[in-house]
Amino acid sequence: MKELRLMKGNEAVAEGAIRAGTDGYFGYPITPQSEVMEYLMAEQPEKRTGMVVLQAESEVASINMVYGAASTGKRVMTSSSSPGISLMQEGISYCAGAELPCLVVNVVRGGPGLGTIQPSQADYFQSVKGGGHGDYRLIVLAPASVQEMFDFVFLGYDLAFKYRNPILILSDGLIGQMMEKVELCEQRPRNTVFDPSWTLTGKTPDRERNIITSLDLDASQQEKHNQHLQEKYRKAEAEEVRYEELQTEDADYLFVAYGSSARICQKAIQLGREKGIKIGLLRPITLWPFPKKPLAAIAPRLKGILSVEQSAGQMIEDVKLSVGCGIRVEHYGRMGGMIPSPEEVLENFEKLFIKK
C-alpha cells in the first residue's frame, strides 16, 4: 500500500535521508532549511536505522565532518542555505578532490551576503560553475516538488557512489518550506559493504593502507589526477543529463526554468495557451550536467526562449551556450527573495516577445 504524507520540502529531505539509509547527517541551523535537522532530531533515526545526527559548531565543521565520515565509505550528508553553503565551499572542493561520495543540500535564500531568508535561485553559478577552488564539478539536482526533495536523496546517493563525487541538491526556500503530498518508499538498508580499494576501515594485513587526500605536491601527478576527474565528469555529462519537457511538441516559444520557477512557469504556460500563445517548458533536472542537447534539438522549431530564474539571470548563460546564436534568448526573473507570479512571468514574456 502506498504510504502518503503531507510534508514540507525540508521534512521530505530529512525523511528521505533516513529512508535512503544515511549513516551520518552533520548540520548547522540556518533559515530556511532548519527543519531538516529539527525533523531528524525529533525522529531519533538512531533508533530507526542507527543513523547518526550531529549538530556541528559551524557549517565549516559540518562539511569537514562529512568529509571525514564519507572517507569511511558510509552514506553521509549535510544541508544548509546559501551563506552556510558558501562557508562549506572549501570542504566541498576537498571532497571533490579526494573523490568522496556525499550529499549536500542547499535550500537557497536571497543574497548576496546575509541577504534575506526568502527563496532565491541566485546560487546557480556557485553550484554549477565550481563554487570552491580548483577544476571540479558537482552533479547538481534541482527538485521542483516536495516529492523530488524526497526522491533525490536516493538518486543523489546512487550518483555519489557511482562517481565517487559530491552531489548537490539545489533547492530553494519555496520548495523547502511548502507542503505537498509525498509518496514515501520503503526503508533502504544502510551500507554494510565498504570498497576495500579506498574506504578507511582500518588497515588489515591483506591490503595496503588507504589514504584519502586531495594533495599531490608533484604537479605532474596532480595533473594526472585532474585528468582522471575530468574523464569522470565527461562520463557524467554523457550519462546523467536529466530533464523534463512540458508541451514542447507544438510550442512556438519555450520557457527554461528549474525548481520553483518551473512550477511557476507551468501555470504561466497554461495562462499563455488560454490566450492562444503556444509556450512549452523545458525543466532541467540536472543543472550540471546541463541538458544542452535536448535544448539544442528543440531550439530550431522555436521563435524564442525565455529563461525564468529567481536571479539576475545565471542559467541563461548555459541556455545560450546550448542553443547558439540563431535564436533569441531572454531572461526574466526577480531577485533578493521576491517570487514572480505566473501572470507576471507571462506579462513579461509578452512584453519581450509578442508586443512590439
Place this chain on the structure above:
Amino acid sequence: MDIKDIIKPENLVYQKTKLMTDKPLSYCPGCGHGTAHRILMEVIEEMDIQSETIGVAPVGCSVLAYDFMNVDMVGAAHGRAPAVATGIKRCWPEKFVYTYQGDGDLAAIGTAETIHAANRGENITVIFINNGIYGMTGGQMAPTTLEGMKTSTSPYGRDLHSMGNPLKMSELLAQLPGVHYVTRQSVHSPRNVRRAKKAIRAAFEVQKANKGFSLVEIVSNCNSGWKLEPVPANEWMEENMFPYYPLGDIKVDGKLIVNQ
C-alpha cells in the same frame, strides 16, 4: 668478532616498528616530528590495533604524515582535523581515531573545531605538536609563539600588546567537562621520549575505555624556523618553551592536576 655474528635475532634489542613505512622522513634534521611519529606508531603496534585505527593528518609540516604512518589515514583541510575525526568516529564508534596536528593547525585556524570536539567529549585522541612557529610556510608567528620571539612575521619579536598572548591550548581544553586526559610532554631526550610514549598509550587507553577526549601535547623544536642548530634548539626549548609550557599531566581521569 664480525658484525654478522652480532646481528642475530637473540641479540635484537630494538626494531623499527612495522607501522612506520620505509619512506624517508621529509622533516628537517633534528626535528621532533620523526620521533613523535615513531612512538605513536609503536603504541598502535603494541596495542595491536592497526586494523582498527584511522588517523587524520593536518596541514602543516606533518601534512604528509600518511606517507610515514602505515595506517588508514585521511588528510584534513587546515585546522579541521577534529571535525574530520568526529565524522569518522561517529561512523566507526568502535574504531580508534586520532589526529596529529601542529600549533597553527590546532590553535589558530582550527581553534573552534578543537574546542567543540573536546567539549562534545568526542572519543578521539589528539596528538598536538607545539613548536611555537609555522614551520612549513617558513617560520611565521604561531598562536603559541613566545613573547619577544622572533619569527618571519614578528621580525622584532612577538609584541603581546599588538599580537596577543601565546595560547596555552592544553590548559584551556582541560577546563572542559568532555575532556578526560590532557598531558604535556616532549621528545628531546630518551627519558622524555619514554614518558611521551607512555602518555600516548594512556590517551589511547582512554579512547579504548570510551571515556572521551584525550590530548597529548608534545612541546617540540623547530630548529629551521628558530634559526638554530638541532642541539642549541633543544637547549633553547628547555630554557624558554618549558617555563611557559611546563611538562607534565594537566588532566588525568577527568580531574585537573593542581601543580606547585
